[in-house]
Amino acid sequence: MTGRNDEGRDGEASFREMWRDLAPLGRHPASGGYRRYAWTGADADCRAWFREQAEARGLVHETDRNGNQWAWLGDPGEGDAVVTGSHLDSVPDGGAFDGPLGIVSAFAALDELRRRGAEFTKPLGIVNFGDEEGARFGLACVGSRLTAGRLTREEAHRLVDAGGTTLPRAMEAAGYDPDAIGPDPERLARIGAFVELHVEQGRSLDRTGDPVGIASAIWPHGRWRYDFRGEANHAGTTLLADRRDPMLPYAETVLAARREAGLAGALATFGKVAVEPNGVNAVPSLVRGWLDSRAADAGTLDAVTAAVERAAREYAGRAGVALDVVRESFTPVVEFQHALRDELARILGAARAEDRGRPVPVLATGAGHDAGILSASVPTAMLFVRNPTGVSHSPAEHATEQDRAAGVAALADVLEGLACR
Template sequence: MTPSLETAGDTVAGLLAEIADLGRDPVRGGYSRPVHGPAETELREWFVSHAERRRLEVHTDRNGIVWAWAPAHDGSRDRAVVTGSHLDSVPGGGAYDGPLGVASALVAFDQLAARGVGANRARAIAVFPEEEGSRFGVACLGSRLLTGAIAPDRALALKDADGLTFAEVARDAGLAPEGFGPDPDLLGSLDTFLELHVEQGRGLVDLGQPVAVASSILGHGRWRVSLTGEGNHAGTTLMGDRRDPMVAAARLVVRLRDLARAVPDARATVGRLIPVPGGTNVIASHVDLWVDVRHPDDGVTAGLVREVREAAGLLAAEEGCAATMTEESLSSTVDFDAGLRDELLSVLPNAPVLGTGAGHDAGVLGSQVRTGMLFVRNPTGVSHSPEEAVEDGDAEAGAAALADSLELLLRA
């Protein structure tokens, strides 16, 4: 017999205020919370303390995902209804991308306890690691490992900017890398996963609504382009004698923009570029840049990537350089479960249905578990930036909508 859950009476705004100083980035602004870094580790501890305060059963699984369980009255975890999100961030990210979903899950569980929703079915909160991919380059790494969407050997060999492998960092964090990989038994126990997230756009602002139900996630991927030339002295090398990969990189960034503009609904971005050796008075010998491409049609995404690959080779050759392009991650367009969407709309009748161009763990899990998402209004419409925002009233409305949705699913 499991103990009855306790309610802490927290608000979403109050919970987020508790972590407002963790991982602040004095250079970029906003927050930098890479997976298994000091800030993200402290955030995990913060979550665990709140989960245990609510008498949830907490454990970290083989892939580093933190689970806080309220088993059914008979102790089982079958047909579980799960919510949650992540706590890591992009460099210089906002305060809500990830933590809003975790804080809202805690408050929603409080509301379920206060309503006397019973334990006929198990429920849980999950916190996924490396959702952003900001440290090891592959987004949603925890959920990809759980579902088998990435091979453990490949994941463990990924390196961060300091040259540390994911295996080394995970082991230092107390995990056992040799156990990473698909967990069909855990996945088989899950009935539904519902993720709440700050909206990363202006859909709800323009519609004047605080909460939306998600319809889909655009297909998207990341590719690393490596351009190799000849390092040399900036003052002694004549312009006509140069093999400068930085020039090839600059030209490719502009060509990428033009290629994406020519394709309706396409998005293509270079957000990171690293020259080697990186001296002010040195012609670079090597440049790595990362290309992010997205489109609702996976075939169109593939075609655009082919054009980028061809452009990289041609532009590099024109500058006397060489180019290679390597896929680091790729996710197909995800259409969330239509039946679940209709169930959510039955208790959230005023919520619009919106798609998103941002990737999420719910999208990865959707290949094996019934999944859905709720979005909470972002008045700035800006995300992955310090300007990301959520008003307190909307945050509480989101938690209430999540509680209503979980109650519906638990009583089904």
């Protein structure tokens, strides 16, 4: 099987061209951030872009039953395929790099390998996983969870967006069959290794001065919904002593989450809230908040989330407010396969031998990824590209042109080492 291309496009040059074409899709003119939500027009535009890039390179494009897009060089049915990629969807007003950097770098790395005249001995795949961020339906990594059997069809069909649209209805409106979704073990069995490149969501690489690093693990993390139920009333006539105001225990719980996370060296964030009836002159009847919590180990995470719930119940009781807590998602700690991780370190170490043998940094992350979901089914690894701002899920996230080029070169080296032996 050959990976040759008569055009011999340079990976860095093709990256710039693709980045320019992808940049306007789903970008909000007022915020400057991206609103690429699952099964929307912006999502369809991104999917069309992916297909165009695949077909322009002579790759076979397909969309699986769960809405994930694949582009293949060689026959995946041969097995032991090497796959790379990420996602194109975004959080509300997210940045340009989280997800798309991995997909653009994947196509650019293929271009670079063709320029080098690489001869592929294994099938190579590039994937765009659907609904990784979970911005619309509240659950992250829906496409990869379905594929890996970590989310059932029945559970997926119960997902509803803020406007009351169910996942099945959204898929149908976008031209997909929601009844076809579900585990895809046959597809995963064809994959010998999955490597995801991602912009770093933090400043570890910026502090060490390295443009590229390797992931060691993903912290355990989850999302919990807190429903504080009180009594709606008039804000101008109801005495403070007569109120059952759910906003008060909610506010105290937000502070408790910050306190408990700080004491434990963990992370806890209430970043989304919904209020009913949501009137300026009304005491709320319901305050619903979502807690996102992460820690270096499961024991610490359990301790933090248990402490937050205890505090919330105490505050709710004082205010005469009922409280329901529902764990909506949970991902245990992910230790990327050591053999594959060490192979990436060996490949990249050899590629940067001129740097006095300085090892490529290995670092853990608190952010979830499709690679983490797939890790129980196939050998997975991740590469991080330096983010000098340290900011993510915001238009301020960034990677310099020089570091983007370093990421493409590193991914090309890894793919050559894994798929061209």
